[in-house]
Amino acid sequence: MIKQNLSADAGFHPGELDVQRKAGVQEDAARMSRMLEPVELSGGIAGFLADRTFLVITGRDPSGRLWTSPIVGPPGFLDVRSATTLAVHARIPAGDPLHGIPVGQKLGMTAVEFATRRRVRINGLVVASIDDLLEVEVEQAYGNCPQYIQQRLLTQDDGGRTSAQDVRRGTELSADDIDLIRSADTFFLGTVNPERGADASHRGGPPGFVRVDTDGLWWPDYKGNNLFNSFGNLAVDPEAALLFFDFPSGRTLHLSGTTQIEWGEVGRAGDDGRTGRIARFSLDRLVAGRALGAHETRHLAYPRNPALTD
Template structure:
């Protein structure tokens, strides 16, 4: 039987943020799932899925999984199959079954997304099968509208760089990004993949690590709740015009401080600071952007002249 309701980490962050009542009203979203007709229809048309899980060494990563419309199939009220898998060179290539995974299916052009969490019951080169335990939609906030077109050419294993520190080209990609995906995991409840968006430059890089201000969301704090009890985190960045990817694996801590301090763009008082431990850089997204419209209500970047504390 899957645990339901908020776990201790989510409740702790909700209390600190003062959003417990708002979150409680949304708690039915976390009850045992039955994949609805609406979610099933949405997934049937998607071409872009992001998954968080562990590699063969137990390290957490977040990776894209793409395919033509229809590659995501809902087989039953609780089972989903994606007829694709992370390609060679991706840190989750060959991901093993029997582990908890978190996924987000997203349609950038329509600014729609669904989060799906569960257990990976089967995995091979051609398909991933997941027994779904949570499935719920998220609001369209901070999703930049973009149209992607498939690419037939993709970098191979020889073109992928593995490292422990950010190179100048990695820093440039991060500082120009308006979107990334955040993977977290709770040892008892499982993994989660969330979308993060903002104006280019909302993710700052300093001292070999990076940080970003937390924006107002649905008040559930699924990601931050996981980080409250387990700092493991995986970040996935894209250069959408070229298909370049940057996978980061490390730890994240939440810093609480005065609302509106330098760099706290949305005035929530929350900053997430990530320390990378491993990275994989390459061109592992088999698509590129052909049109782009920024989210119209992105917070305005605020100046920051010193490291936040």
């Protein structure tokens, strides 16, 4: 097991500051900058994590490629061992691109409770990765607002896990992949900063808010907390990993590639959030067909999803 002092990573990095400046929200972001300071996993955050059954992580596989993956477990599988240590008691299955995730890298995580539209983002260093244990020394942990989280109830499956042979690996989207993306109301975006490490971020909207065209896939950026953690990372490093779900069946789609931020006229076609920003993703690799380990039994759309504009 390895230890590292992570306090030097507090505050906004240059990419985040640049996007905040372009968006004209520097003052709003500055008022929230204390959220990014080193914290202790105590009080409300520890209690929230103790009851969670769904976690998304962003990190690098043994070859160094960036992926975003889900982890599902019973209440208590997210174990706050100390004020700065989180243990994830779950095995990343062989069919997942982050199976065998190496230690020594910085990991991005988001724990979500879809039923109550609550989420907590956690960033830190992987210090142990053994069988069904992933241990992280936490640098940042803070709650995000409930915006764009679709309310759903997930029920864990009792069946067997997907094996490495049951997934499809490739470089091109199939017709089923495109249908899944175009019908999605939720996905997770993984990004990375060369000095700070990875981040896992939730994205939600009405079905169809992620478009697929001949140039790849893209989505409009909506107004949020103005921190621009994901877009700030993309401003300095275009690496990105996307994770889509077919929630009723539990099927997943992992995409790894690059994302570019495009700034343009506010309110143009496709600018559903009226921010002038869209993100355009180019695919390098995909892993499709892994079972999430849970499926949706109830669903209620977020009541203030922006309307599609094209």
